[in-house]
Amino acid sequence: MRLLVIGAVAAGTSAAAKARRNDDDAEIVIYEKDRDISYSGCGLPYYIGKEIEDIGELTPRDSSFFKKKYNIDVFTGHEVLNINSDLKEVSVLNLSTNEVFKDNYDKLIIATGASPFVPPIEGIDKNNVFFLRNVQSARNIRDYIDNKKPKNAVIVGTGFIGFEMLENLICDGINVTIVEMQNKITPNLDEDMALFLENTLLKKNINIIKNSTIVKIDDESVTLNDNTVLKSDMVIMATGVRPNTELAREAGIEVGVTKAIKVNNKMETNITDIYACGDCIETFSSITGKPVYKPLGSTANKTGRIAGDNATNGNLEYKGNLGTGIFKLFDLTIANTGLSEKEAIQEGYEIQICHNIKPDKPAYFNGKEMVIKAIADKNTEKILGVQIVGYEGVDKRIDVFATLITYGAKVDELFHLDLAYAPPFSTTKDPVHYTGMILDNALNNNRKIITPKQLRKLVTENEKVQIVDARVSKQYDQAHVEDAVNIPHSNLRESMENVDKDSVVVTYCNKGVTGNATQNIFINHGYKKVYNLSGGYKFYKGSK
Template identity: 35%
Template sequence: MKVLIIGGVAAGTKAAAKLKRVNRDADIMIITKDSEISYAGCGLPYYVGGDIKEKEQLIVNTPEKFAALTGVAVRTGVEAAALDGQAKKVTVRNLSDNQEEVLDYDICVISVGASAVIPKLLGAGLPGVFKMRTPNDAVTMRAYINEQQVKRAVVAGGGFIGLEIAENLMKQGIKVTVVDLASQILPNVFDPEMAAYIKRRLQKMGVRILTSTKLEAVVGTERAEGVQTDNGIIPADLVVMSVGIRPNTGFLADSGIEMVKGTIVVDEQMRTSLNDVYAAGDCVMVRNRITGKPQWSAMGSSANYEGRTLAQIIGGSSKSYPGVLGTGVVKLPDLNCGRTGLTEIQAKEQGYQVETVLGVTDDKAHYYPDADAFAVKMIADRDSHKLLGVQVIGAGAVDKMTDIAAVSIAMNAKLEDLENLDLAYAPPFSTAIHPFVQTVYMLLNKLNQDMVSMTPAEYAAGRAKGYKIVDVSPEPGIPGALYVDLAKVNGPVEGLGKDDKILLVCLKGKRSYFLQNRLKHYGYTNTVVLEGARFFNEVKVEGIKFTVSPEDITRVKALGFLQDKQTANCFNGRVITRNGKITAEESKIIAEAAERFGSGEIAMTSRLTIEIQSVPYENIEPLRAFLEDSGLETGGTGSKVRPVVSCKGTTCQYGLIDTFSLSEEIHERFYHGYSQVKLPHKFKIAVGGCPNNCVKPDLNDLGIIGQRVPAVDKDKCRNCAVCHVVESCPIKVAEMSEGKIAIQTDQCNHCGRCLEKCPFDAVAMEENGYKIYIGGRWGKKTAHGRTLDKIFTDREEVMETVEKCILFFRDQGITGERFADTIARIGFEKAQEIILSDELLLHKDENLAAQKHLKGGATC
């Protein structure tokens, strides 16, 4: 049996390897136009982000290794040009010399996958515009980011891959804007209210998301400089096209094979409409496992399953491929999202009588460290109680929740089949009643009318209008709502009429349900529980001024917005400058931003950032977006490297070093480059051009001061009546001693004012460089930094030492203590020994990967 497999990434290699095990005598050849086969396409964004260090880690098998392991022949650089199903021949083209040849087969397997769609836009071919489909895409993108020092990126497309790329660009310290033409991110994957929640969470993490926005062009001359949308220009150094994929089936146009929108139609045995031609992977249209209707599901997982099943079928097994559920999971900044089955919208379109519930559950025992919550939307058929779909969002193991749902749907389970599932429990992993089962209980309670509730989608659509909101949280948290202490309800509640329309809201939903149960007992006829409660919904009482929650005060502080203590909902937003240096155009933008989004007033901070005063909470995101469009950013708070402050030594008459250049390099490498690195506390850096100490480098966690160290040649001293060196010394450490010039080296501050003052060159420069102070601090508890013993003469060595100090603080510091305290605890001499060695840089990756100082100690 001669088997020709066209395409060799997931489905093709899986089919070839399995078939060779099923039938060792089979003559199997894979042809592929790529130079690589069997690569981890789903891992590409993580190579860009740095989680995957080497390109080789993305390659599951090289052609040579695969051929040796399996016995399958592999030809790379060969592209299928045409298929003749009657003659059982495939015309192929060698891409190296463009020569064609014809290959015959007994059985042909088409597994050509799909390619990224690049919109036909002006500027789409500029350097800096990328797709994400092959290892080469990821390798060239990461190299471009490093070479061009990319600061801002636009990702076109808010699907799984687009959002994964956005997360990994953020890991590189890049400001990211996601643009999507659809009205929501993750369209056709999550229902609108779930997508809206994900969008809010991503925006709170600093990802700018623009939905219902059309991409019109890439702007730039020699390289990408931004994108033109129907809402204006978004500046960017990098543009990633992730707007979709298209099956690589163009060569089949004249083959007579049945296709739908470029996808190959197959039956349950993966057979196409042509005899002895099968297909699998991203290029095929399979079936939805629930509805039995055609569905395109381009996933690496289903491609592998299809390839393996196909091999067994070709090998003679009585197998069939049952179809897909669209199961998927995505890792986002501090958030994981999983889904399987039908969305609510899809289920209704298929004619089901749909019932849903949105439940919030603990993801593990609430008392266990790092316990968080799941927001789970469960979808079922109202008549049969058959489970149709699940969408789950949370910081924890959403894949486990999604997989339980996928198995349940595949087994045609009803909700009643799932309410006593014997699932694994231990505090680090789950709750005693598994969160999946808890959600089943909620949906059954709703179906049985034991719980009457309102979905988040209904609440967002305004269904709560006219309802009296009752806050059932452990502590009052909804301004203007009637607060009810659940534990004290043993009869009618004062202020609530028994026929009032009452919306019960707590933190996650459980207390509201408990109160509803009690109120029903006491004769209340119209109570409704808000599903998802305050955890999922933004709850406001009509006519009551919005008050910012403590959680959001903390969140926006991390974005550079500190609460104005004179108000309940206004903040002062810090605009980062380059050490206080901005252009005239930037100053106009900041002034306009202050007028449009704040009080119109601007203040300078001691760290040379600019504060826009009195920005209402609801104006924070519009303000940040406005500034980002002009290349400006907010920030400068939190337990991390803070913006660098420097004097104007570059232009000052006393300046000994180029402070602007040095501090800007530090800013880029450590404020931006280490923006995602949590430290025990804030880490402040100051650069001074001379010992005048204008920006107090010795009172910062790390300080750098320019140095010019004098050297005395007494043989050249003429014992002048008036010594110009002595006269020029501002701190009077130069003196005539026994008729010769002398400088008290232990007191000299290396200001350089004495240099070139002696006409006979008795005093000349010995070293020109930098002195580094560590462990300084200003504030309630002052500490003066101490200098490292050496004078640094090489700027790159200075940068390495700055990095080693940051790494030392992260490695040796205790959460909540300042760098000065770390130095004092360990001892200056020991700290200096560690910092001046190379050990910290050798273990840098391990240090940065460790889950340390997740809270930090900075309060401002």
């Protein structure tokens, strides 16, 4: 059996390696138009920032490695020009010699990846404009910084690559402005969590311009759509990627609603004996079952393995994804999994939200707070999605939540998880436990939560609402929610007669715990409509 693979990065090499494990007699050939293969694309920003000195650490495998270990022939600098599925052959261009030749296959795997989206901007083809997509582009950026010594840079886009480049350019001593066309940063966060992150970054003197696009790039400046001119010796375009589907479409292979190649759960396309995997394919949400486009390295490796297995008579099936992502930004860690609030509402879920602010470990072990936003389905009480902005320990918690969502956990089950505890690693009740407790209380024990956004709307609509600040007077005097009255928790029982039982009562403290205790007292004294402010004043202020 002769297996051809088009593309030799994460998905293609994973597919070929799995195929070899299944069939030691198969002829396996990979064609790759680039010169680097099987590299860690996610590590490229850290090579640019010199956190990784040798780019060879990101490209540990070459063609000789695959030949020696797997008996797989990898031809770099070879571009597949077209696919003839009737004859089961491909035309290949040797980019070094310009020779075009044909090769035949019994099974074909397409792993053509994705390419950066190039917006129509005057000057985008200048030598000081860069798209970070492969090893050579990382080398080019590093060489430009070393040789040209830029003082000012503009990054367009606030996704993973944009923010990772922000950190590494600043660490190089470059003054950076980040430009985002949307009204919020970070596409993987809801607006409230994005605002909380933005306010945290502003305290670090990060320059962020939202609701803006670049219309012109010059050698030492860029011009925005409102005619603002920014100093800029270099521009990093982090505007996202688009799946490389032209080769597949020309061969009659179907693309899906996301404009990526449509495959089934075995990575089979609509044409017999042709499979596809990696950043060029459309996958599906394991929550909704609907098509999604999630170009992630983890997904590429999984789908590559499944394609290679089924191309060699295996039976692996793809189970869907949650779009779980995580990235580092200075000392911060930002992560998400599952549906966002916006996505859950669009899917028709009736949702319960909570914001939980807890340290990753005790203060005496230098614990730092993380903000966890969790979204649950009110009807099934299952967790739908989680977003976290914090410092240490975020990776551990997001992986726990991803596992819980994958297996359909309900909110009341989170409290009963037997998670590892010791003071250097966690608090006795982990932030995961607290998240479950808050949601369970809101759904089942009449401990209702109101988000900052909901509270602002309630006040705007002139509802009869009384906001009670349960903190000590000194904290209230420093700053408080508009129109709130200060009744410290310790004085509440003596002063609560001043709060109208027929009104909506909203309690809050700094982060939510004392606000909840105050809420309990009101409820136990016969108040019927009592809410605790989700995330307390800290999140209220941080998400404005």
